[in-house]
Amino acid sequence: MRVCESERTRSGKKIETKDMIYMALSAALIAVSAWISIPAAVPFTLQTFAVCLTAGLFGAKRGTLAVLIYLLLGAVGIPVFAGFRGGIGVFFGNTGGYLAGCIFTALIAGVCADRFGRKIPVMIASMLAGVAVCYAFGTAWYMILYLKNTGEVSVAAVLMTCVIPFVIPDIIKVTAAAFLTKRLHRFVHQHGN
Numbered sequence: 001m002r003v004c005e006s007e008r009t010r011s012g013k014k015i016e017t018k019d020m021i022y023m024a025l026s027a028a029l030i031a032v033s034a035w036i037s038i039p040a041a042v043p044f045t046l047q048t049f050a051v052c053l054t055a056g057l058f059g060a061k062r063g064t065l066a067v068l069i070y071l072l073l074g075a076v077g078i079p080v081f082a083g084f085r086g087g088i089g090v091f092f093g094n095t096g097g098y099l100a101g102c103i104f105t106a107l108i109a110g111v112c113a114d115r116f117g118r119k120i121p122v123m124i125a126s127m128l129a130g131v132a133v134c135y136a137f138g139t140a141w142y143m144i145l146y147l148k149n150t151g152e153v154s155v156a157a158v159l160m161t162c163v164i165p166f167v168i169p170d171i172i173k174v175t176a177a178a179f180l181t182k183r184l185h186r187f188v189h190q191h192g193n
């Protein structure tokens with residue numbers, strides 16, 4: 001009977017207590033990383049680093065669930081977002097699309113980690129792909145809300161405000177997350193993961 005339960009757990013159908021702990025700690029890491037910010041139209045934070053590290057370490061399921069937990073905490077009003085903000089209204093602001101885009105970042109980086117392993121070039125490429133999708137989603141969201149609230153804005157202007165300043169810092173954050181994933185993965189997964 002215990003063998004059957006163990007096999008069901010390994011197949012990914014159940015979430016174990018340690019998985020819940022990892023996801024809660026990851027959500028806390030993302031929150032603390034979001035608080036470390038430089039204010040701007042879209043704040044500079046370490047959130048991208050934390051999301052990529054979480055997805056790299058824990059894979060698609062646990063990594064994406066950790067991001068969802070983080071976003072739900074913020075949605076209910078806990079001040080986990082940049083600038084110690086929280087509440088559902090943050091999602092309906094100009095930068096809400098970048099928050100939602102973190103789900104795609106975690107999903108893409110996590111799926112690639114699960115499927116292709118945690119070699120540094122694979123991790124960097126998958127994390128950058130996830131960040132690029134986050135950029136696309138967040139920029140589209142920003143443009144729609146900016147148009148609705150303020151008026152016409154060009155794609156070039158939005159890219160200069162919301163994407164271009166973040167490219168080099170995000171490449172650095174993704175590279176650091178990939179190297180840390182490679183170093184920490186064996187410690188996280190020593191106990192039967």
